[in-house]
Amino acid sequence: MILVIFTGSRYADWRLAEKGRLLHGFRTAGINSYIQDENFINQLLNKNTDLLYNAEKVKKIFFFGAGASSKERQEKIIQVFSTFFKNAKVKASHDLDASAISTFGDDKGIVGIIGSGSNAAYFTGKKIVTNNYGLGYILADEGSTNWIAQQVLRDYLTDAMPQGFREKLDEKYSLDRKYILEKLYNNPNPNIFLTSFADFFYEHRYEPYLSNIIKKGLNLYITTYLLPLLDQYPDSNISLTGSVAHNYQEWLTEFAKEYHLNIKTITKEPIQNLIKYYINKN
Amino acid sequence: MILVIFTGSRYADWRLAEKGRLLHGFRTAGINSYIQDENFINQLLNKNTDLLYNAEKVKKIFFFGAGASSKERQEKIIQVFSTFFKNAKVKASHDLDASAISTFGDDKGIVGIIGSGSNAAYFTGKKIVTNNYGLGYILADEGSTNWIAQQVLRDYLTDAMPQGFREKLDEKYSLDRKYILEKLYNNPNPNIFLTSFADFFYEHRYEPYLSNIIKKGLNLYITTYLLPLLDQYPDSNISLTGSVAHNYQEWLTEFAKEYHLNIKTITKEPIQNLIKYYINKN
Known part of the structure; x- marks a missing residue:
């Protein structure tokens, strides 16, 4: 049995497969090994009956996560997973690897992520x-939800957004200066707060105020990440x-035309192609 | 006896005065009530012999701090100080108040701070x-040391600075991607890290690469903070x-001419005028 996991900051997608067939698929809270400790991950594993029931049958695990960029943090994932899945060989990789494999398979190309954060590579x-890249919301993350939220929250706090949009924000969230600053500066995971606005x-x-910010972000993503890689x-x-x-x-497709970019695919959930890739290889 | 304290993120300046005369002046680590807890402040008080010796004689305390912007955090300061200085009446205020009093005294005007962070008010x-304003390094702080450090660190990590300047940074600090990201995202006080580059x-x-960034920051400070207040x-x-x-x-003086700003004073250490002001009033 193989297990493939793809996780961003908000959600993790899990797929169990055996003998070329998908067995189970489900979604949990995201796992960010940069932020979350072994206990959090352990509890998450122990709460899921599909995982508990199959724990000893899993032979190979392919884990892809936004936080799993360094050897050290990959080791942390491997250790926690190896303790829970006693018979499994665990491989932990960066989410950029997942993006690459899910589209390019064994071909070459430029892979980019614009999600909670921003990243790109060849x-x-x-x-x-x-x-x-991958420098996070304090230094970079252009175009990402983190970045969009930073623009919107600053405009909210400095009275620099149209009243109508302000009312919509107020209707949905209980925001005020004190709450926002506490969430950003007195909280271990400011990025979880920033990315919580994604659905809103x-x-x-299509609100002009917000369209403008999002389009500015997409443009900034293209000029900061894609154009230098294309060079x-x-x-x-x-x-x-x-x-x-x-x-x-x-x-994005409009901008791609203007900048003459060859965007091959924009994938919603890399997990689907990832599990296909590993089912075929195992 | 009166005690006046002015504290930024890096340093706190203390002055003890009695009967119109300055008795003692010294500098300690900064106190930021947004970040530091009661224990930290308590230890700082107990380590200083001037304070220990005079603790019971102090009758009035005027505390000004960057973190002391809300009633809640002012209460925290008042509580810790009242426990240590048993006979004192403690007043805790924001650092903008100190800037205002130290220059304008009882006159009106626009006060601005460009230090570790940025702020301004009438x-x-x-x-x-x-x-x-005062939204911190995740949303704002234009022109401040936090902001300059963010530009420089991003350029360092994306190979976007002249080699000569890079070598000077490397000579002075042991920086690498892992260290910088740890300090920014896995550390309770990223702003202490950002502002630690101030002396460098x-x-x-006068290195052209850095002059440009600093000048860009000063310009951004003027357009973001001062011009709207002047409107x-x-x-x-x-x-x-x-x-x-x-x-x-x-x-700043050059830009002030270009923008037709009436900059009355630029004060290095507000503590000197602050203690004069309170000596005269007490």
Whole structure:
């Protein structure tokens, strides 16, 4: 039996498969090994009956996560999973690897993520070429939900948004200066707070005030992440994953024409192609 | 005996005075009631012999701090100080109040801080008019050391700075991607890390790469903070405090001419005027 996991900051998608057949698929809270400790991950594993029941049958685990970028944090995942799945060989990889494998399989190209955060890199068909991105919401994350939320919250706090949009925010959330600053500066996971606005942004994407911010973010993503990679690897195909890439693909496709980008695919849920890839290989 | 304290993120300045005469002055680590807990402040008080020796003699305390913006956090300061200084009446205020009193005394004007963070407001001669600024390094802080450090660290991590400047940074600090991201995202006080580069920035201010960033920051500070306040309160005098305002006053003065700003004073250490003000009033 194999287990494939793809996790962003908000959700983790799980797939169990055996003898070329999908057995179970489900979604849990996200696992970010940068932020969450062993206890959190352990509890999450022990709460799920599909996992508990199959724990000893799983032979191979392929884990892909936004936080799993360094050897150290991959080791943390491998250790917790190996203790729970006693007979399994665990491989932990970065979410960029998942984006690459889910679209390009064994082909080469530029992979990008615009979700809670932003990232991009070149994939050789075998591995991701180490990149300079993935610097998080304090230094970068252009175009991501984190970034959009930062613009919107600043405008909210400085009275720089149209009254109508302000009322919609107020209707949905109990925001005020004290609450926002506490969530950002006195809370271990400010990014969970920032990314919690994702559904609201999608719902109100056609409000001109918000459309402008999202489009500005997508443009900034293209100029900051994709164009420099295209300079290095001209004429590459581009594949994108992440909620922002998926939700605003209409606008992304327009910009792609203007910038002459070859966007091959925009994938909503990499987990589907990932499990197919590993079912075929195992 | 009176005690006046002015504290930023890095340092706190203390002055003890009695019968119109300054008795002691010294500097300790900064106190940020937003970040630091009662224990930290208590230890700091108990480590200082000038304070220990005079604890019971102090009758009035005037505390000004960057973190002391809300009633709640002012209460925290008042409680810790009242326990240590048993006979004192404690008043805790925001650092903007200190900036205002230290320059304007009982006159009106626009007060600004460009130090570790950025802030500005209108002072009526009696009190600060509540403002929308002071949103911290995740949402704002334009022009401050936090902001400059964010630009420099991003450029460092994305190979977007001149090699010569990069070498100077490497010579002084042991920076790498892992270390920087840990300090920013896995550490309770990312702003202490950001502001720790202040002296290095000042030392290398004439490197064209850094001059450009600092000047861009000062411009952004003027357009984001001062111009909107001048729209509301035209022809006001402006007084500035904070290490960035002080260190780069040469450039600030140039910009002030271009934007036709009336900068009345740029004060290095508000504590000197503060203690004079309170000695005269007590």
